[in-house]
Amino acid sequence: MFLGLLTMGAHPTRQCSLLQLQPLRLATCILFLLLLLPPCSVSSSVITHLPGFHGRLPFYLETGYVTVDEETGTELFYYFVESERSPSTDPVILWLTGGPLCSGFTALVFEVGPINFVLAPYNGSLPQLVNNKYSWTKIASILFLDTPVGSGFSYTRDPKGYNVGDISSSLQVVTFLKKWFNDHPSYLSNHFYVGGSSYAGKVIPLIAQYISEGIEQRQQPLINLKGYMVGSPLTDPKYDRNSIIPYAHGVGIISDQLYEAAVANCKGDYFNPTNEICANVLNAIDNLMSELDNGDILLDKCAGRLIPKPINGVSSRALLEEYSRLSEPPARPTVNCFSYRFYLLNIWMNDKATRDALKIKKGTVGVWTRCNTEVFPYARDVPSTIQYHLNLTTRGYRALVFCGDHDLMVPFLGTQAWIRSLNFTIIDDWRAWHLDGQAAGFTVMYDNNLTFATLKGSGHAPISYKPKQGFAMGQRWLDRKPL
Structure with missing residues (x-):
């Protein structure tokens, strides 16, 4: 050239x-x-080996950067794993992580991606990786994205670029997709879905809505959007937050007396107390719930934070810099804790061999943390996404909404309630869905192609707790078969 x-x-x-x-x-x-010459919008590398994984990767992995804002130099980092079954015909899924500001690699290694960490006691060497036999990449090609900017390895040259929120970050994701598909046109004809859990459930309907509007306006490239999936999704505080206390009562965390006092004095609003009695009752309930792991009430409560909160006005950024100078790993949860896998991930990601293998641009990100929720600003500027769900499903897009039935952070009761507020007709009534001859959860299907399902015994980000059941659910739904 x-x-x-x-x-x-x-x-x-x-x-x-x-x-x-x-x-x-x-x-x-x-x-x-x-x-x-114009700046390169998409840069990518094929990754054949990863530190801690024995031998050559048995799947196609690509990493790269896509520029989504030329003015601030904002680049989003992605991981792309091609379907191990039939890449030319299998669906393509953009799978997002919650937080906000948690790395997309979390989903790759703990939810629907092709590798897992070996959960062994840390001995000072690099944590080891193994195949995930329940990876969704056996049935689909998946894009894992570090979004919004500031999460994972995504970065911006101008600090003002970190000032994003629900709306602006969703638009950047759409820009990412347009540029990525232009650079990978062979996937444009594949069915496309957007999926993810937790806070990602807040922005997924926005992203899908923007894509659908682009399709109606015949904007190029035409992304073949077919639907979306949200797990334990933040949707609307009226339903999400106010379902926590009824759920806590139903599973025996709080007494009849406390629950009745909350109902009588808080008038259905359990997060904005308007009188002293309500405030006192809620405080007593908070104390009881603090005894548990809110992500899964059946698990031991363990240390989950690897970076300390700001103390006496010391900024999180300063604490991160201090953490980067530590010669020993920080205090860690025990190996039996669910959060132990996050500890191993932090060690693995901050190793030079890992960054070299992933082709990370030098000087762009200092200490890698799984979730940068205390480091960068983020505007939660979409209070409710119920209208987006209504718009998408009534336009013909398929929707799968799934929850863990032991999640106290976004209880399934609230998710059921906002789904019922759509006033859709039930076409397949509430029933168990099965795997290996056992109930794997319960499900109901509404008109307008909306399916709701629970994963029995699962917590927040349900697939990470029940990968086998999650894979069966995803495969059946993507193949348009009943759960």
Whole structure:
């Protein structure tokens, strides 16, 4: 390309000829031409080996950056795993992580991706990786994305670029998808879905809505959107938050007396107390719930935070810098804790060999943390996404909404309630769905292609707790079969 530009000429009155220019003038001319070229919007690398994984990766892994804001130099980092079954016909899924500001790699290694960590006591060496036999990449190609900017390895050259929120980050994801599909046109004909859990459930309907509007306006490239999936999704505090206390009562965390006092004095609003009695009751309930792991009430309550909160005005950024200078790993949860896998991930991601293998741009991200929720600003500027769910499903897009039945953070009671508020007709009534001859959860299907399901015995980000059941659910739904 450069030879063609040089012989064609980069100046209206003068050609840069390779035959005529001296070496110094040639170098100057090439530099001048490079400055005239637009910045590269998509850069990618094929990854064949990962530290801690024995041998060559048995799947196609690609990592890269996509520029989503030229003015601030914002680049989103992605991991793409091609379907291990039939890449030309299997669906493509953009799978997002919650937080907000948690890395997409969390989903790759703990939810629907092809590798898991070996949960062994840390001995000072690099944590080991193994195949995930319940990876959704056996049935679909999956894009894992570090979004919003500031999560994972996504970064911006201008600090102002970190000032994003629900709306702006969702639009950046749409920009990412347009550029990625332009760079990977062979996947444009595949069915496309957006999926994810927790706070990702707040932005997934926005992203799907923006894509659908682009399709109606015939914007190129035409993404073949078919639907979306949300697990334990934050949707509307009226339902999400106010379901916590009824759920806590139903599973025996709080007494009849406390629950009745909350109902009588809080008037259905359990997060904005308007009188002293309500406030006192809620405080007593909070104390009881603090005894549990809110992500899964059956698990031991363990240390989950690897980076300390700000103390006496010390900023989180300063604490992160301090953490990067530690010669020993921080205090860790015990190996039996669910959060232990996050501890191993932090060690693995901050190893130089890992960054080199993933082709991370040097100098862009200091200490990698799974969730940067205390480091960068984030505007939660969409209070409710119920209308987006209504718009999408009534336009013909398929929706799978699933929950863990032991999740105290976003209880399934609230999710059921906002789904019922859509006033859709039930076409397949509440029933168990099965795996290996046992109930794997319960499900109900509404008109407008909306399916709700629970994963029995699962917590928040349900698939990470029940991967086998989660894979069966996903495969059946993607194949358009009843759960």
